[in-house]
Amino acid sequence: MSGLLDRHRWAWPEAMFWCGWIAVFFLFPDRLSLSTQILIWSMFALSLDLVMGFCGILSLGQAFFFGVGAYATAWTALLGWHEPISAALVGAAVAALAALPLGLLVLGLSGLRQIMATLAIGALGLEAANRAAGVTGGDDGLQGFGFAPLLGHFRWSIFGQTSFFYALTGFALVFLLLRHLLAAPFGITLQGIRDNATRMRMLGVRVGRYRLLAWTIGAAIAGLAGALGAQTTRFVGLDSMSLDASIAVLVMLVVGGTGRLYGGPIGAAVYMIVHDQAANWNPYHWMAAIGVLLILVVRLGRGGLLGLMEQAWARF
Amino acid sequence: MLRIDSLSGGWGATTIIDGCSLHLAQGEICALLGRNGVGKTTLLELITGRARHRAGGIRMNGKNLVGTALHVRARAGLAHVPQQREVFPSLTVAENLDVAARPGSWTRRRLLDLFPSLAARLHARAAHLSGGEQQMLAIARALASNPCLLLMDEPSEGLAPVVVEQLVAAIRAMATDGLTILLVEQNFHVAIALSDRCLVMERGRIVHDGPSTALRRSPSDLADLLFQSNIIT
DSSP: OHHHHOSSOOOHHHHHHHHHHHHHHHHOGGGHHHHHHHHHHHHHHHHHIIIIITTOOOOSOTHHHHHHHHHHHHHHHHTTOOOHHHHHHHHHHHHHHHHHHHHHHHTTOOHHHHHHHHHHHHHHHHHHHHHOHHHHOGGGOEESOOOOOBTTTBOOOTTOHHHHHHHHHHHHHHHHHHHHHHHSHHHHHHHHHHHOHHHHHTTTOOHHHHHHHHHHHHHHHHHHHHHHHHHHHTEEOGGGGSHHHHHHHHHHHHHHOTTSSSHHHHHHHHHHHHHHHHHHHOTTSHHHHHHHHHHHHHHHOTTHHHHHHHHHHHHO | OEEEEEEEEEETTEEEEEEEEEEEOTTOEEEEEOOTTSSHHHHHHHHHTOSEEEEEEEEETTEEOTTOOHHHHHHTTEEEEOTTOOOOTTSBHHHHHHHHOOSSSOOHHHHHHHOHHHHTTTTSBGGGSOHHHHHHHHHHHHHHTOOSEEEEEOTTTTOOHHHHHHHHHHHHHHHTTTOEEEEEOSOHHHHHHHOSEEEEEETTEEEEEEEHHHHHHOHHHHHHHHHOSOOOO
């Protein structure tokens, strides 16, 4: 279990995690749509983990970048560019561009003021998207766009195989990138900033630049997740940048464990499976099951489910 | 090397340092003594830039530090070992050293030679170190930035005598490298034994400035300096 928490070395529990995703394809062929959504939200949770878990920036507006990436990718197709990978990268780039000026606004703040500023970004962004119905489709959302076969060969079938492997590959690449980044001097510095930003400044580090870079990379990853969501569902609605989405990804991260890379993906999987099962049981009150899960995890120990697994492993 | 002229400042609206002046020569170890609450830590924090500056000058190697950002002072060659150590708890010992590292003679290998107990715990998280090891790490981290002036705030506080001995040996080794050190220390024996010069503070000002050798020979003079309330040099 300690291998899941080690920044520098790979360990066997990680192989289990990745093999598990391959196994999902064969064991649950009729649940590929849900699995694809879990992968996309796992990527989204990684973006928040970078910003909040590793850099200490408190954000309640991360879904804004998810939505921006989704709308930008949808519009890429609507404007006639149908190559899916480059269209997804356009979504990530637009989200990163949107993050830069907002980062200058948010990152000078701390604590509650920072949370409120990110909340305001999310709320204003959602309202702007609602008003700009000509661009976003308003309440009806954007639809009627599609993408060319992946790599010119794999068609987007209704069974979801292409979407699943597309999302899995995207998630794995983002994960590898973040893992590499966080074990490199850049990532170590971010974690030092999270521990004690003032002490970092007193060691000569330009904390603001590091935070802005982490914030922008986090937004790009959130935008990429949104882009993949748009491509695999062929729909973008206002809910993609809603406060509910920001809160959901935060809950996923807290349930899985912040600042641990695997915490977000594990939290996303648990959240969405509980959501799926609870919604079957009661489509109106599924949030109660999530609430109970969240309370249990935060009451039982620090570090979310990964922290609990770590404690159990230490006793074993 | 360091020149402070009529410096005043403190925390929030409270002025603690009031018209303080001192200078340090290159390679000098200077002990700053005084009773609790006279402003020793605040003086160090005014030099680092964390405390609020009100008036007066701070120059290091001729460069004016007043009004400059914390990271600018650090890059100018200023390093600080705080009283609470403030190591980065989630980083390993090696990572704590690496985030501070700048080019110079204090390489990681040399630091680990100076603090062998850290070498044995290089991949342990700083949160899991003992108090003594954390203190060694805080000093090593400051040295990793290859400073020209090191401010140390009560480095021996709360440490076992055997660890204090290791610390004294390490500071002596640092001094042979030509590093200028301003040392705030409650353990007067350690301070007097290590320093070339001794400053005594009272109510935010320096009230005694003299060679440590004299106080080493006559500890009673030191007691008089520290516990008389109206000290004028």
